[in-house]
Amino acid sequence: MDSVKNLCQQVVEKKEKIMQSMNLHKGLLSALWRLPTEVLSQIFNHCLPETKVWPPSTLRAPMLLTRICQRWREVAVGTPDLWCRIYVEADDRGWEQAAFCYDLWLKRSRGRPLSLELGYHYSTKLRSLLQPHMSRIKFLRVSIDCFRGRRPQLFATDLPALQELTILGMTNHDIPTIAQSISRLPSTMRSLFIDMGPFFDIEPLSSFGPVWAYLTDVQIAVCHPNAFLHLLQLCPNLSSLNVHVGFDQREPMESFMHTKLQSLCILHDPLLTRPLSDLFNALSLPNLRVLEARRNSCNASSWSHEDVKALLARLKWPLETLTIGGQVTNLTITDAQRAEYVSLIPSLKVVNHGSTYF
Template structure:
């Protein structure tokens, strides 16, 4: 393009007196006409170049699409001679199980197995969709705003379980509309974890008609002030129950524990918060088959405890919330645990560790203790006594 300077290019219009400049109107109009012609020519070139660029973009997209098709064809035909392609469905299903996240409950996210496995190829999708055991664990978020759409998605997941036992976790509020989702699968639920929002109004039918339920975890974070509400609900649990975790619920006393007495007899694992030491011993009496107990004892008073022998408990974890009165000595004096293998006790650091009482418990029980974990002021000499008393004890940890 030619130089665009003119005899008038140096004029400073705001600072120049028009009368002092010889303006030739015809000459300036010719310059403007010439510039318009130049502008039209440049715009034409730009338009032509944009057309070429659009053509290149289209060609590029077509080539990329062709590349993807070629790669897909190569992958497919390589798969035909791959040993993985010839794997029996049963083996491929087992491999898929090892792809699942190592969580108790699975998220229905599209970028995680098992959903991810359905997006690889047609064969993998058919195998994944036809393997019921891949779809037996699920987290259901009951707080989903678009519940109707979410219910369809969760329902399709659960339908793939085809009668297998289910492990389900529910986040958020539980109501009748959520119960409708479970109704077709009510006989399959063997493990259930449920957490309530604050100030939740617990439905009466919550734990009814769960004939296959073996494990129940009830999470806290809700406004329940009376443990008897859950006592009534838990009393409806089936005899198939083996594990109960109500650790985050309000503390239970003897009356609460007795109110759902039928559920205790078959339990082998319990996590719970209770009020008094006599309630702790009462719990052990109610659970003759108990093998593992985790208990937070909110002691309100000292008591004279009747001796108790529990023949089956193997793992005992006691948390003492009170730091005013030392209450572990009374418990250790009352208990005889001939099958105990793991003992863990935690109390306030200012409370003196009941060494003599624990030594008497171990000597009286003659248990095959393997692990002793405690918090408190325990000397090396006292730890050595425990090891000398119980030959099977190979782990003593002071926290």
């Protein structure tokens, strides 16, 4: 009887612990359910991937959020901002399933501005699916490979709200056709990024038409020193430029002032490119705040302390940040060197970040 009583007492104690645990979890669950829909929507927004676009997947937000419970599904489906970014890729095989997924995703965005990337596998049926949403595309990233053999109509006059365009896989052969389409882009355009494939000269740059006047952010490669200056002339509102230079011509460079450029990143090969000092001597950038000069060669020697001093002594710009580097850089900044740099440009904020940044 004593043994039975002890067992009963143990069961009662276990039951009490289980009840306490259940009550605690009920309280937590109740608190979660009491969260307003607006708060839950904001939490869901922080669950999204950090990339601009991503392919639909049940393993990541927002689709994952619709599989947790009925309320989460209702909140996720009813939050249009969760469905405004998408990577689409589909060939003719399995088109029906892909089309259903993309169409449902886009409808859930409910008229919000869209960020869209077209993958390498591109079905001709995709255009008809996207057509009702063209006027909402704000960001577009495309690979030229998906348009091989047909005219790349997707970035043309039917994108009235486009602000940022990224083009991947472009070659010199593609320039005439692409330039024709880019020249018809709307005045809403602000950013144009062309991967560092073809090197542009003055004539191809000019063929892009009036779109240059709207741009504030550009990434491109140029093969001619005066083409670089011509690019700045075409972009009077440019505030940020990331440019790959590969020129070695020695003809004179006309001086040019650009009053709005604030950030300039130059990637160059010192074995093929004339000294950047020639370019800097021709430029006047009174509002430049950030300058980055990188060498695109493992065989090139890194920037020495004397190189940096000579560069800073030549620049008459109000720099705040200067980055000098390459694929191999062994530059280490001492306190004495840091003081010399600041003495040349008092506004410069010297930051020692590894062996590349200062």
